[in-house]
Amino acid sequence: MRRDVMEFERVLGYFDEDGDRKISLSELRSRMSKISGEFELKEAEIAIESLDSDGDGLLSLEDLITLMESVSEDEKLKDLKEAFEMYDSEGCGFITPKSLKRMLNKLGDSSKSIDECKLMIGRFDLNGDGVLSFEEFRIMME
Template sequence: MSLLNANDLYQIFRKLDKNGDGFVSLAELNWPLEKIGVQLSVEELEPLVGKPSLDFNEFLFFYDSISKRSINSMSYEVQEEEEAAEESDLVKAFEVFDLNGDGFISCEELQHVLSSLGLWDENSGRDCRTMIHVYDTNLDGQLDFEEFKNMMFLAIA
């Protein structure tokens, strides 16, 4: 998925090829990079490009590889933002259950919140200790945030 078509890239290639030899040297390639704030010396640029100059086909390949990296980087950033928002929502949900703010959800806190939401019936035979025990990986009798997060992800799956 290229942001520019081959004709656009050919026009850019011709503009960069200042001496008209059919190749874009590293110095010629570095000029627009500096203009957009990428500060690299020709020596630093050469390992990235892999050779001292590029013909048009190599220039197309170079552009395509940079475009893919950029798109993948943007995709990764969007994914990180979504994960951060999801984590923030989980923190808020955890805080609803952690009534005393000690960083743990006890059996009493779980029962109180479920009762206030109308999701707990003393006659149902459910036991908060059993519910917590299922996700209590360190066996301390309460849920910390990581255990709560695992519980929520397993409940959704």
């Protein structure tokens, strides 16, 4: 069994007070209240409704895994945006040859010319405009 699945099972076990391998509305409220103070009924209902994949009103191990994978994807996207912003030193919403050269210099590679930076950008510049948009950067980083 993969290590991360074992961790999800531990989380499920913590919330699953009656041992049925599912998290009910009352179990979610009870445990979340212990973790973060009061957890309103409406908050718990929204959480169950948005995560419950089979419509039984309970959260399963698979629902927890889906939740954690989506959180992980959100975190990756946030990290990519932060990295993109570092390269977009001009604040124009694109990585230009000039901003790429500037960032490479900061990273210790001062040997690249503007023409070399244009070539680097050109490999991932899908629309041929000479700069990298965030979407092109994201595809490059995949």
